[in-house]
Amino acid sequence: MSVIEATAAAGRIEVKNFALSYETIDGSVAAVTDTQIYVKPGEFVSIVGPSGCGKSTLLNAVAGFLKPTAGMVTVDGEEVKSPSAERGMVFQQYSLFPWKTVRENVEFGLKMRGMDRSRRERAARTLLGLAGLEAFEKHYPDRLSGGMKQRVGIVRALATGPKVLLLDEPFGALDAQTRVIMQQILTNMWQRLKISVLFVTHDIDEAIFLSDRVYCMTARPGSIKAEIPIPLERPRQQSMMMSSEFLALRRGLMSLIREESLKAMGGEISDQGLQGLNINLHGQSLADVL
Amino acid sequence: MSSSPAHALHPKEHEAPKVAAEPPPAAAAVREPATVAIIARWYRLNKGRLRAALIGAVSLVAFLVVWHLLTKYRVVFFVRFTNVPSPLDVYNSSTKAMRDPKFLMHVLLSCRRIIFGFALASLIAVPLGLIMGRFKLIHEVVFPVSEVLRPIPAIAWVPMAIMLWPTNEQSIVFITFLGSFFPILVNTLHGMALVDPVLVRAARCLGARETSIFREVYFPASLPHIFTGLTVGMGVAWVSLIAAEMISGQYGIGYFTWEAYSLVQYADIALGMIAIGVLGLTSSLLIRSAGRLAMPWGRT
Ligand SMILES: Nc1ncnc2c1ncn2[C@@H]1O[C@H](COP(=O)(O)OP(=O)(O)OP(=O)(O)O)[C@@H](O)[C@H]1O
Ligand SMILES: [Mg+2]
Numbered sequence: 001m002s003v004i005e006a007t008a009a010a011g012r013i014e015v016k017n018f019a020l021s022y023e024t025i026d027g028s029v030a031a032v033t034d035t036q037i038y039v040k041p042g043e044f045v046s047i048v049g050p051s052g053c054g055k056s057t058l059l060n061a062v063a064g065f066l067k068p069t070a071g072m073v074t075v076d077g078e079e080v081k082s083p084s085a086e087r088g089m090v091f092q093q094y095s096l097f098p099w100k101t102v103r104e105n106v107e108f109g110l111k112m113r114g115m116d117r118s119r120r121e122r123a124a125r126t127l128l129g130l131a132g133l134e135a136f137e138k139h140y141p142d143r144l145s146g147g148m149k150q151r152v153g154i155v156r157a158l159a160t161g162p163k164v165l166l167l168d169e170p171f172g173a174l175d176a177q178t179r180v181i182m183q184q185i186l187t188n189m190w191q192r193l194k195i196s197v198l199f200v201t202h203d204i205d206e207a208i209f210l211s212d213r214v215y216c217m218t219a220r221p222g223s224i225k226a227e228i229p230i231p232l233e234r235p236r237q238q239s240m241m242m243s244s245e246f247l248a249l250r251r252g253l254m255s256l257i258r259e260e261s262l263k264a265m266g267g268e269i270s271d272q273g274l275q276g277l278n279i280n281l282h283g284q285s286l287a288d289v290l
Numbered sequence: 291m292s293s294s295p296a297h298a299l300h301p302k303e304h305e306a307p308k309v310a311a312e313p314p315p316a317a318a319a320v321r322e323p324a325t326v327a328i329i330a331r332w333y334r335l336n337k338g339r340l341r342a343a344l345i346g347a348v349s350l351v352a353f354l355v356v357w358h359l360l361t362k363y364r365v366v367f368f369v370r371f372t373n374v375p376s377p378l379d380v381y382n383s384s385t386k387a388m389r390d391p392k393f394l395m396h397v398l399l400s401c402r403r404i405i406f407g408f409a410l411a412s413l414i415a416v417p418l419g420l421i422m423g424r425f426k427l428i429h430e431v432v433f434p435v436s437e438v439l440r441p442i443p444a445i446a447w448v449p450m451a452i453m454l455w456p457t458n459e460q461s462i463v464f465i466t467f468l469g470s471f472f473p474i475l476v477n478t479l480h481g482m483a484l485v486d487p488v489l490v491r492a493a494r495c496l497g498a499r500e501t502s503i504f505r506e507v508y509f510p511a512s513l514p515h516i517f518t519g520l521t522v523g524m525g526v527a528w529v530s531l532i533a534a535e536m537i538s539g540q541y542g543i544g545y546f547t548w549e550a551y552s553l554v555q556y557a558d559i560a561l562g563m564i565a566i567g568v569l570g571l572t573s574s575l576l577i578r579s580a581g582r583l584a585m586p587w588g589r590t
Binding site for chain 1: 499511513
């Protein structure tokens, strides 16, 4: 298991005075403005926010695919300038190489690093075993279910022993049951590897269940609206999602997001309309919850 | 690769049919039902294909019968079947031709021209397409020229080819080359343009550099389109070759067919046409099986 040695002290992500605009024909579009976030080594942090608020933009900048317009991103004090195997990434779309078997996919990062065939084969087998995928090592991705594909995607990103793992709505396309299992698997791997995780999702339950801390973003141009620590103890069980503590956190986050979603839609949907549907989210004040 | 979806999720089970295919050498009593079960399963899995083969055979026979009747009664109804050879005439002349070294030489010469022209076209068009897809400058330089030349049918090059090349043989190979070159180039470019950017990004954050991304992502991702290009290119190569042989050749199956008309050997016209069809079909089957070997991950 030497490939996945825990790098406990490393993996501090810092995003300072960050802004990013896209250049389009209509001028520059601010996707993210004035954003500060950090992830401590070994911490699990989620970002939630309404659709289009710039979550993917922020994550892609941390990965090194996008250059910030202002501010900077550092990992362990070093500025992020381009993608590297030190920052593993899992994408929302399935991104396994269709022409490689499951094991060859997992081996890819090690191959790029120049590890010889037999060693990387052994390493890939060990990792696939941890994720319960050893029986599928010779399969091509198109024969796997969506959940298995994402599991392989996570294992592939972890194979090179990155300091941080970035995930962009990795379970968005999965059904509810599979999602829950995947969350459990991700939690297990994270605890075993003591790696820092930055996790983007629009699923509030998922964010609370997985994270040590949750950042909530505003509607576009995105910035950080709130930072919510999740003091639930670990290991966390599925049953926890019914606890009053969990539900209180959920209500708080829900109303934060809802405000922003309304803004994102132009604020045209009035509360009255929602009350007609017997939905009342303002029953509890925000201050009570947080 | 024709396993049912139920096997996909259970690798152990997936092996089952293979094991069952070789029944245990002992106990002949056990062997009987196992074989029956295998045949039954094979029948269930291939029912659709059997049906298609059966209907296909019936329709081919019907085609031959209609052809036979039309020529037997020398039907004239807008189209004149007066001089058209009957299937039997063609069969007789084909058995004769099979033993005739001259006919075989015509076939072999055509095949040689196809192999040279097509191989040359693939060896140039595929790498060129890959490089054009990756390096903008090369694309910008080459693309306009290729777009100007592409719409010119290979046949239109015949007079020019005769001027360009010292021998007749070379100009025919050149025509064949031109016919297959553009379909291969265009499809390779298309494949490069369609490479999923997420896969490229995934490779980059796994530490892949430019050359590795080219080898491990762009090339395999374009392979299905490259093979489409090769299949189309092979078809156009035959079209161009036959036309070129009819116009300027001295040998080759296209020349044979044209010569049969001049010599009033009507059965040989149909024989030449059928030979061309069979050669075309064989070459496209060859390419398809090469594609299957090169892309074991694809279904089909
Ligand atoms: N290449 C681009 N050019 C111009 N605008 C873009 C580009 N990419 C994204 N945007 C805009 O920037 C904003 C943020 O996009 P981003 O994909 O980061 O949002 P998101 O929070 O990830 O949304 P979702 O939850 O739907 O995935 C969006 O409003 C989007 O329209
Ligand atoms: Mg997104």
